[in-house]
Amino acid sequence: xxxxxxxxxxxxxxxxxxxxxxxxxxxxxxxxxxxxxxxxxxxxxxxxxxxxxxxxxxxxxxxxxxxxxxxxxxxxxxxxxxxxxxxxxxxxxxxxxxxxxxxxxxxxxxxxxxxxxxxxxxxxxxxxxxxxxxxxxxxxxxxxxxxxxxxxxxxxxxxxxxxxxxxxxxxxxxxxxxxxxxxxxxxxxxxxxxxxxxxxxxxxxxxxxxxxxxxxxxxxxxxxxxxxxxxxxxxxxxxxxxxxxxxxxxxxxxxxxxxxxxxxxxxxxxxxxxxxxxxxxxxxxxxxxxxxxxxxxxxxxxxxxxxxxxxxxxxxxxxxxxxxxxxxxxx
Amino acid sequence: xxxxxxxxxxxxxxxxxxxxxxxxxxxxxxxxxxxxxxxxxxxxxxxxxxxxxxxxxxxxxxxxxxxxxxxxxxxxxxxxxxxxxxxxxxxxxxxxxxxxxxxxxxxxxxxxxxxxxxxxxxxxxxxxxxxxxxxxxxxxxxxxxxxxxxxxxxxxxxxxxxxxxxxxxxxxxxxxxxxxxxxxxxxxxxxxxxxxxxxxxxxxxxxxxxxxxxxxxxxxxxxxxxxxxxxxx
Numbered sequence: 001x002x003x004x005x006x007x008x009x010x011x012x013x014x015x016x017x018x019x020x021x022x023x024x025x026x027x028x029x030x031x032x033x034x035x036x037x038x039x040x041x042x043x044x045x046x047x048x049x050x051x052x053x054x055x056x057x058x059x060x061x062x063x064x065x066x067x068x069x070x071x072x073x074x075x076x077x078x079x080x081x082x083x084x085x086x087x088x089x090x091x092x093x094x095x096x097x098x099x100x101x102x103x104x105x106x107x108x109x110x111x112x113x114x115x116x117x118x119x120x121x122x123x124x125x126x127x128x129x130x131x132x133x134x135x136x137x138x139x140x141x142x143x144x145x146x147x148x149x150x151x152x153x154x155x156x157x158x159x160x161x162x163x164x165x166x167x168x169x170x171x172x173x174x175x176x177x178x179x180x181x182x183x184x185x186x187x188x189x190x191x192x193x194x195x196x197x198x199x200x201x202x203x204x205x206x207x208x209x210x211x212x213x214x215x216x217x218x219x220x221x222x223x224x225x226x227x228x229x230x231x232x233x234x235x236x237x238x239x240x241x242x243x244x245x246x247x248x249x250x251x252x253x254x255x256x257x258x259x260x261x262x263x264x265x266x267x268x269x270x271x272x273x274x275x276x277x278x279x280x281x282x283x284x285x286x287x288x289x290x291x292x293x294x295x296x297x298x299x300x301x302x303x304x305x306x307x308x309x310x311x312x313x314x315x316x317x318x319x320x321x322x323x324x325x326x327x328x329x330x331x
Numbered sequence: 332x333x334x335x336x337x338x339x340x341x342x343x344x345x346x347x348x349x350x351x352x353x354x355x356x357x358x359x360x361x362x363x364x365x366x367x368x369x370x371x372x373x374x375x376x377x378x379x380x381x382x383x384x385x386x387x388x389x390x391x392x393x394x395x396x397x398x399x400x401x402x403x404x405x406x407x408x409x410x411x412x413x414x415x416x417x418x419x420x421x422x423x424x425x426x427x428x429x430x431x432x433x434x435x436x437x438x439x440x441x442x443x444x445x446x447x448x449x450x451x452x453x454x455x456x457x458x459x460x461x462x463x464x465x466x467x468x469x470x471x472x473x474x475x476x477x478x479x480x481x482x483x484x485x486x487x488x489x490x491x492x493x494x495x496x497x498x499x500x501x502x503x504x505x506x507x508x509x510x511x512x513x514x515x516x517x518x519x520x521x522x523x524x525x526x527x528x529x530x531x532x533x534x535x536x537x538x539x540x541x542x543x544x545x546x547x548x549x550x551x552x553x554x555x556x557x558x559x560x561x562x563x564x
Contacts, residue, residue, distance in 0.1 A: 179426045183419045190417050193379060194431055195405035195481065250421075 004170035007253070011166060015159035019152055028151045033263045034158035035220050037256035038165045040243040042212035044255030047244055049173055050205045051185035052101070055237040056112030059096075059119050060089040060210045062231030064217025069137035069227045070129060078141050082218045089214020090207060097206040101199055113237065120232035134228030141222050154223060161219055162256070165212055169252045172208060181205050242280075246287050248294030257295045332357045332516045333378065333409075333485055338387035340370075340377045347373045349540040350387065353518075355485070360507075360517045362531035362548075364524065366563060370540040371520040372414060375487045378518070379411045380404040391485065392437075408437055410483030414490050414520075418473045420463035424454055427462055427473055428480055435482035440513040447476040450506065468499035475506060486510070488519045492526050504529055524562060528552055536561050 019027050039061050046052040064085035071084055092115075100111045129135045141148040141157055148157055172178050181201045184191045188198050221227065230236060239262065247258020262280070269276035287294055333355050340348040348370050355361045363371050376382040378389055380401035389396040396404055405411070419427050428444050435441065448455035451472040457465060465473060471491060478486060491507065492500045500523065507530045511517065521527040527534060528548035536544040536551075538561050544551075551557060 176429060179422055179430050182421055183430060186419050186421050187417065189381065189401075190413065190419070191430075192401045193381065193405055193411050193413065194477070195402045195433065196430075197400075197402050 001171075001174060004167065004174055008163060008167040008170065011253075012163050015156070015163060019155060024151065027155050029263065029267055031151060031154045031158050031223050033260045034155070034162045035216050035223060036240070036243065036259040036263055037162055038219070039213055039216035040240055040247065040255035040259040041165060041169055041252060042209040042216065043240050044244045044247070044249070044252065045169060045173070045212075046205050046209045047241075048248075048250040048254070049178065049181050049185060050202055051104070052202065052206065053105070053109050053241070054100075054112040055109050055234065055241065056096075056114070056116035057209070057213055057240060058236040059112075059116040059232055060093060060213035061217040061220070061240075062116075062119060062123070062227070062229075062236070063092055064089050064214035065220050065227045065231055066123065066129070066135075066217075067214075068139060068218040068221045069135055072137045072139045072221075076140065076142065078143060081139070082215060085218030086211045086214045089217065090211045093207050093210025097203055097210065101202040101206060113234065116232050116234075116237060120229050123232060124229040130228070132229060134226055134230075136226050137221055138225060139221055148222075157222070158219060161215065165215070166252060166256070169208075169212075172205075173252060177201060177204060242284055246284055246294050248296030250293070251296050254294050254296035261295060332359070333389070333391045333518075335374070335378070336388045336390070338374070338377055338384045338389060340373050340382050340384045342373070342382070347382075347540050348377065348384070351377075351537070351540065351542055353535055353542060353545075355516050355518050357516055358514045359533065360511050360519065360531050361533045361535060362527035363518060363520045363535050363537060364522075364527055364551075364562060365537035366561070369537040371537055372489055373540075374537065375411070375489050375518065375520055378404075379409060379487060405481065405483075406433075408435060408484035410478040410481045410486045412474045412478045412486070412488040412491060414493060418462040418465070418470050418477070420461060422462055423459055424462065424465070424473060425458040427477055428454075431477040431480040433481050435484070437484055440515065441482055442479045444480065447480060450479075450509065451476055468495050468502065471495060471499070471503060472506070475503075475510075479510065484516065486515055486517045488517060490520055490522060492521065492523045500526060524551075524558070 018030065022030070043054060043057045046054060067085045067088045068081045071081055075081065096112065096115045100108055103111055123129070124132045141154070148154055173182070180191060180196055184196070184198050184201060192198060217231070243258035243262045244255040245258065246261055247256065248254020265280055265283070266276060269279050273279075287298075335351050335353045337350040337352060338348050339346070339350055351370070351374055353361070363374060365371050373382055377384045378396065380396065380399055380403070384397055387397070391407060391409065394407070396407070399407070422430070428447060432444060453469055454472055454476060457469065462470070462473065475491065491503050495503065504526050507517075507519070511530060519527060519531065528551060531548055534546060534548050534551050535542055536557070543561055544557060
């Protein structure tokens with residue numbers, strides 16, 4: 001629990017001071033990164049802690065985005081709009097989760113994909129809301145303290161929701177329910193033998209992830225002002241899955257790092273070459289082959305290695321009599 | 332406490348248990364012996380609900396267990412120490428114990444994590460270590476501690492001495508004797524005859540899915556024919 005508060009505090013401070021050190025363009029880009037970080041962290045929960053690889057998690061993100069875009073015609077109240085985005089995604093999670101969590105591995109993957117494809121078809125045929133061309137919305141965030149129109153304002157808004165999502169996820173994975181979920185991913189049968197019902201815990205995680213993806217989708221609209229059926233595409237589902245993999249599966253912060261790396265590379269490399277997916281793909285392969293824990297584990301590995309290098313060797317500095325004593329104890 | 336009547340269990344089409352009958356009374360410790368493939372683990376799994384018997388009856392505190400899911404059987408008061416320890420390697424020692432802690436309304440003895448630490452002081456020392464960072468003996472202690480924290484009325488132990496050094500087996504034996512003193516009923520599957528005969532009040536020998544002998548540990552140890560034919564000693 002202490003670690004959760006500490007890491008959240010550090011994250012909050014980083015978000016608060018980050019715009020002071022980066023260019024206005026990076027502030028603008030970071031807004032998108034923060035939205036995708038929430039989205040990737042939500043998928044990271046069910047994939048990395050629950051063993052549920054979903055290729056259809058984008059459905060919940062897309063639903064959140066469409067909900068805000070459509071309802072913004074009737075109200076500008078951000079609390080209502082984001083609340084509705086979470087609620088709709090939660091309802092969809094209840095229906096899809098009830099069916100999907102009864103399956104594992106590739107079957108879970110295919111079922112979630114099927115639900116997304118249904119939404120893709122529906123939204124691409126809905127001429128009223130733009131069909132394949134998408135739907136433009138004009139939404140401005142206002143929490144009652146004035147309208148947020150600047151990139152800096154949007155950055156802090158997304159940053160607030162990102163830190164909040166991170167903190168809630170940290171609380172969940174450190175709670176007994178989170179440990180049970182992790183144990184189930186390792187061996188479901190063993191956890192059943194301890195008296196736990198895996199479906200209950202998987203469903204709880206699926207609903208939390210669904211609501212969080214809905215929130216991310218709702219926030220996405222405040223950045224892009226536009227939704228399209230592409231949000232429900234396989235492409236989108238795969239992209240967020242790659243974010244989780246390259247960031248670090250089985251960690252809360254890893255997927256957020258993955259989202260950051262993905263969006264950053266997508267935007268920077270695409271200015272140099274049209275073949276940016278090739279470079280991203282190579283990076284993905286390298287991470288999977290070299291360090292399966294992703295960027296986060298790579299950072300941890302490098303830090304530990306660095307610390308070992310700079311740490312004075314005990315055997316070299318310790319007095320001779322102590323070295324002998326140590327050897328005797330070891331033997 | 333628990334009674335199996337004519338239990339027939341299968342793995343797919345393979346008929347493993349051919350009408351097993353056994354009974355464990357309250358506070359009694361029964362050891363289940365037999366060669367590899369005799370059906371010992373299948374018997375334990377049938378009680379725990381991990382294998383669903385196709386025929387027969389398993390009555391636990393006068394309630395039928397067949398048809399209930401493993402989590403319901405666990406909640407009904409049947410604890411399991413699985414073969415090969417099977418601690419959760421992605422969780423710390425403390426977390427392994429925390430997820431198992433459960434209060435029981437029927438069990439006389441209520442185990443707490445502190446009591447488990449008193450029983451196994453090494454677990455307290457290593458509470459922040461991951462499950463897979465423990466030695467085989469420590470993992471076995473953790474598996475027993477985890478099962479005790481469920482506060483079961485009846486404990487199933489599947490080969491608690493498997494793969495352990497003699498000195499650790501001695502420790503495990505003493506721990507089982509300590510647990511037995513609390514009045515907990517136990518059914519222990521073992522290959523180690525000395526351990527089984529030391530802790531058990533009664534011994535049952537299984538062969539090819541059938542009970543072939545039942546008696547006191549002393550009777551078994553003095554019956555060389557029985558030891559040779561059914562246990563290969």
